[in-house]
Ligand SMILES: Nc1ncnc2c1ncn2[C@@H]1O[C@H](COP(=O)(O)OP(=O)(O)OP(=O)(O)O)[C@@H](O)[C@H]1O
């Protein structure tokens with residue numbers, strides 16, 4: 001990579017009490033790059049990407065995201081999070097707000113744009129996730145797939161430079177997975193920087209610039225998708241792919 | 248009658264026992280204590296007739312009831328404000344803040360209400376009222392002409408310092424319970440909501456104000472309504488610091504007229520009607 005990285009993690013260590021969740025882990029993500037992270041349950045995938053927007057803090061090593069050093073107590077965390085969106089497995093939409101309000105609250109209260117601008121932005125992104133007609137409904141009135149697309153739009157409304165996805169389709173019924181993946185593919189095609197934890201290997205193959213395989217708090221393998229899926233080097237990665245691909 | 252057919256012999260036995268017990272008490276009062284019931288005197292102590300001015304006025308029992316209602320209302324409002332602060336402090340990320348709030352709550356929960364009331368009264372209320380010079384200020388208003396508004400909100404202004412003392416003491420006492428309800432409400436909101444709020448760059452204050460509290464409010468309203476009813480009953484303990492509410496007035500009435508049983512029964516009736524009425528009302532509103 002010749003571009004400067006927008007995420008640069010050097011020798012991160014993270015403990016939950018005694019438990020060593022991230023072990024001396026390093027990774028760079030370049031601007032506009034799409035990185036897909038996979039690995040068995042409990043391998044630390046969520047922990048890693050949650051460090052990227054300071055929902056968790058590492059204990060040693062250095063993490064710089066979008067030019068801001070991440071550490072507990074930093075007063076730049078709020079600014080950092082404005083530039084790094086996150087989409088959760090459980091959507092986490094605000095149930096007391098309508099879809100439109102869900103999308104507008106960040107721009108209104110955090111970015112402090114005008115109401116008209118916030119609404120215009122919200123409608124633009126609702127269009128982009130293909131549900132322009134659901135603006136006035138409440139989240140509970142939408143299907144899971146629609147809710148997740150609203151969650152993606154909520155992130156986009158912050159005009160973030162980077163979006164993190166933590167298994168965005170794992171909580172969805174099978175028939176709704178594709179509508180969400182389609183939106184994510186479109187985002188990727190538009191050049192958004194994406195770090196995506198997912199086990200949707202078809203999707204990964206389509207959009208990933210780089211595949212990352214994690215196990216036991218470590219990055220075991222990093223490769224371009226072609227190499228990754230056809231000739232993984234490590235035993236653990238081969239076993240894992242075996243399981244998810246022939247499922 | 249259908250209801251008679253539905254009664255089992257056990258029910259009859261229970262009814263008989265209760266009737267027997269009531270009769271026994273009745274005979275004790277009438278016979279051994281040689282008590283003369285004088286119910287006809289009671290209405291006059293609720294609403295009296297002013298012979299000189301030729302108008303009805305609220306007499307001691309009704310006055311006491313009004314003070315009870317006022318004090319509960321004001322103490323609840325104050326306790327709500329304090330309790331929200333306390334609830335936020337209990338869920339704060341700062342350990343010192345959490346610890347202080349916890350200490351306050353535990354202090355209140357593990358000391359008898361009566362003792363708490365006296366401590367608050369002597370350590371906080373009395374010095375505060377002195378420092379603010381409330382006594383003189385209230386007496387001035389009591390003597391002034393245009394004091395209807397004051398009287399509407401606070402009753403007899405000569406008793407204003409006691410009202411303030413009672414309100415403050417009750418509110419402090421109550422804030423611990425409100426705080427616990429608020430804490431439970433905040434903690435009942437899914438933690439994914441906080442993470443979502445943070446991930447769009449909200450500060451702690453914004454996260455609370457726009458995401459957590461609006462959702463917590465729905466969950467805390469029913470227990471808060473219950474707590475309000477509890478406070479009406481608990482307010483009777485401030486009679487011990489000379490706040491002239493219903494219990495205090497009843498005590499006075501009994502002392503001066505010896506209408507022991509009548510007065511206490513009426514006093515109990517007042518509390519019951521208000522508390523039961525409110526609980527029925529809240530139950531209906533919840534639906
Ligand atoms: N808040 C926490 N406290 C203690 N341990 C935790 C906490 N969060 C995660 N862990 C532990 O850290 C390890 C890594 O968790 P993480 O959620 O990052 O895994 P993951 O790779 O995302 O797994 P999954 O595929 O199940 O989501 C797990 O063993 C988990 O039990």
Ligand SMILES: [Mg+2]
Nearest residue numbers: 045046047166
């Ligand atoms: Mg996970």
